[in-house]
Amino acid sequence: MKNKYKKWFPYFLLTPALLYYVLFWIRPVLRAFFESMTDYDGSFSLMFFSKVINESMFTAALRNSLLFALISVMLQFTVAFMMALLLNKKFKGSNLLLFVALIPMAVPPAAVAILWKTGFSTFGWINNLLITLNLIKEPILWMTAKGYNALLFLILIDTWTVLPSVMIILLAGLQNLNKEYEEAGLIFGASRFQIIKDIIMPILKPTIITAVILRMIAAMQVWMISVMMFGYGRVPFLVERIAYYTDMVPMLKESYKMSLTYSVVVTTIVMISVMIYLRVNKKKEKEVRI
Amino acid sequence: MEFLELKNLTKIYQKDILAIDKIDLKIKDGEFLVLLGPSGCGKTTTMRMIAGLEDVTEGEIFIEGKLVNNLQPRERGVSMIFQSYAIWPHMTVFNNIAYALKIKKMSKEKINETVKKVAKMSNIEEYLNRYPSQLSGGQQQRVAVARAMAVDPKLFLMDEPLSNLDAKLRVSMRTDLKEMHKRSGATTIFVTHDQSEAMSLADRIVIMNTGTIEQIGTPNEIYHDSKTMFVADFIGSPSTNFVDVKIISKDNKLFAKNDAFELPIDDKFNDKLHGYIDKDVVFGFRPENLVLSSDEEKLFDIDVVLVEPQGSHSVIVGRLLSKQIKIVSDEVRDMKNIKTLPIKSNGIYFIFDKETEKRIC
Structure with missing residues (x-):
């Protein structure tokens, strides 16, 4: 009797969380898959996938999302890692620097977009600053940026925003690292660069993987800063399309199914990219072991 | 000539914490010297300054007559065994030992030969392909010793290398270390707070207290001819x-x-x-x-x-x-x-x- 009770008790404790997941997570996800793969009358059809793929914005959205994810993750990881290495050294003012570096984390994405939008407007503070510093004569028309320039713009703004969160994960990892690993490297002849490459990065790998995956997922789902800066359709992203269909044109007959189909596409791409990343990492590890 | 000489060596942390107060010390070639003292006495700081892991506030360090104050650790010809062993967890035992040799651009055959040799001396030949996490504390300790020996240093630095081992292993490892020192003849500085370890290993013991040297002498001199109350109290169990x-x-x-x-x-x-x-x-x-x-x-x-x-x-x-x-x-x-x-x-x-x-x- 007592044993039986012991066996079931954990499941009993899990029930509320489980219920929550079934209701608010599994059900909508299954629903999305179902809706994306059926016609209006409920019969099986890949019509909406072909609709999505043939949509004029789709190619641009896919390209932008992938480019954005690739470039921003690499850029953010590199800069954040360098900042973390710097802040991990205790020096005068390092605490203040850490505090300043963390400020962007406290700013919500909508506020970030407003901050930069006012900055980049024709008579905004960035042009003002550049003119005051005598670097330019005429204001630059930032907001008319198109295509890759606009994308690069968004990457830089996103980097400014999320850098602290990436850095803090890496910094936490660095602070847990036994200082003697590094010192052993110094004693046994490694240069600063070799220590980072051969000792710190491999030992920190689990932390790095966590940080990169979190960033990859978030980068694939970027949309808000694009919409806030440029409005819908200027620099399309996959998730921006979802927002477009649910927010801008919710009354269209196809909108509901189009946004769900886009959701399924994004989810699939995110899962595939993460799997590829993990696979590549594992392969590298095997090579190292030999 | 002295192998290593410390002149007026001083270390001040954060402008006002005096960790080492003007110590002078001469170490002969091939000597096994133990720095002994209670925690916070400055023995580890002294060793770290010799290794080059810590800046010198004042004073000079000479190795074979050459001023090394401003040299990087790798330029000093020293080798170190750390308290936590600090063998790199992502490298096999072989790679741990070989890393320093690879950096020196030694040939593959020479690396193989050296690693095999020191692994044999440290009794870890059969673990060369294992990772540190697959080894016991004593075996990890031996890897750290082998890694330190592989670079064939002029000076061995050992920072409480036995303190993480259980009592029995500690005693047998210290016999091994002593034997190894006899064989290699490399000058060795050993930091510990354990007096029996110090007595059994040292040619000479340096007793430190609050950043200064209380007494330098052979184990017998330290015990039978203690110069200060601190030494008489610190050495011997039960104490004086x-x-x-x-x-x-x-x-x-x-x-x-x-x-x-x-x-x-x-x-x-x-x-x-x-x-x-x-x-x-x-x-x-x-x-x-x-x-x-x-x-x-x-x-x-x-x-x-x-x-x-x-x-x-x-x-x-x-x-x-x-x-x-x-x-x-x-x-x-x-x-x-x-x-x-x-x-x-x-x-x-x-x-x-x-x-x-x-x-x-």
Whole structure:
């Protein structure tokens, strides 16, 4: 009797969380898959996938999302890692620097977009600053940026925003690292660069993987800063399309199914990219072991 | 010529914390030197400055006559065994040992040969393909030793390398280290807070306390000829018994007197004690220099508090003038029916100045 009770008790404790997941997570996800793969009358059809793929914005959205994810993750990881290495050294003012570096984390994405939008407007503070510093004569028309320039713009703004969160994960990892690993490297002849490459990065790998995956997922789902800066359709992203269909044109007959189909596409791409990343990492590890 | 010389070496942390206060030290080629002291005495800081892991605030470090203050650790020709071993967890034992050699661009065959050689010396040949996490503490320790030997250093630095091992392994590892030192002949500096480790390993021991050197000497000198109360107290287990006495003179004969006893002092000390007549000094008796006596010959009685059996001998904890006294004896095994014991001195004792805590004689 007592044993039986012991066996079931954990499941009993899990029930509320489980219920929550079934209701608010599994059900909508299954629903999305179902809706994306059926016609209006409920019969099986890949019509909406072909609709999505043939949509004029789709190619641009896919390209932008992938480019954005690739470039921003690499850029953010590199800069954040360098900042973390710097802040991990205790020096005068390092605490203040850490505090300043963390400020962007406290700013919500909508506020970030407003901050930069006012900055980049024709008579905004960035042009003002550049003119005051005598670097330019005429204001630059930032907001008319198109295509890759606009994308690069968004990457830089996103980097400014999320850098602290990436850095803090890496910094936490660095602070847990036994200082003697590094010192052993110094004693046994490694240069600063070799220590980072051969000792710190491999030992920190689990932390790095966590940080990169979190960033990859978030980068694939970027949309808000694009919409806030440029409005819908200027620099399309996959998730921006979802927002477009649910927010801008919710009354269209196809909108509901189009946004769900886009959701399924994004989810699939995110899962595939993460799997590829993990696979590549594992392969590298095997090579190292030999 | 000295192999290593420290001149006026000083370390100040954060502008006002004095960690090392102007120490001078000379180490001969091939010597096994132990830095011994309680935690916070500056022994590890001294070693880290020699290694180049810590900046020197003031003073000079010479290795083979060459000033190394501003050299990087890798330019100093030193090798180190860390307290946590610091063997890199993502590398196999082989790669851990080979890493320094790879950086030196040694040929593959030469690396293989060297790694095999040091692995054999450290008894870890069969673990070369394992990762550190798959090894026991003692085996990890051996990897750290092998890695340090592989670079064939002029100077070995060991920072409490045995403190993470269990008691039995610690004793056997220290024999191994000593043997290794005999074979390689490399100058070695060993930091520890464990006096028995220091005594059994060292050619010379440097006793440190609050950033200064208390005494430098062979293990026997340190024990039998302690220069300060700190050394007499720190070295030896149980440590030296200190008794406050007054020096008095009666008919040209000097006595140490307090409320419990009056001990005639050997005439050979008369000159040194000349200035201390009618003054308070501290007598230091090593536990084995207070012996059980007959009631007729006794110097004083101690109230026995407890007896700690150690097998070959017992430690008797007693009280004299409400101060704790510890003596060793192989006659008393337990404290059945023992309330007090008559004690006498065997004639060997230290006399310390009460103010300076330095030894008078």
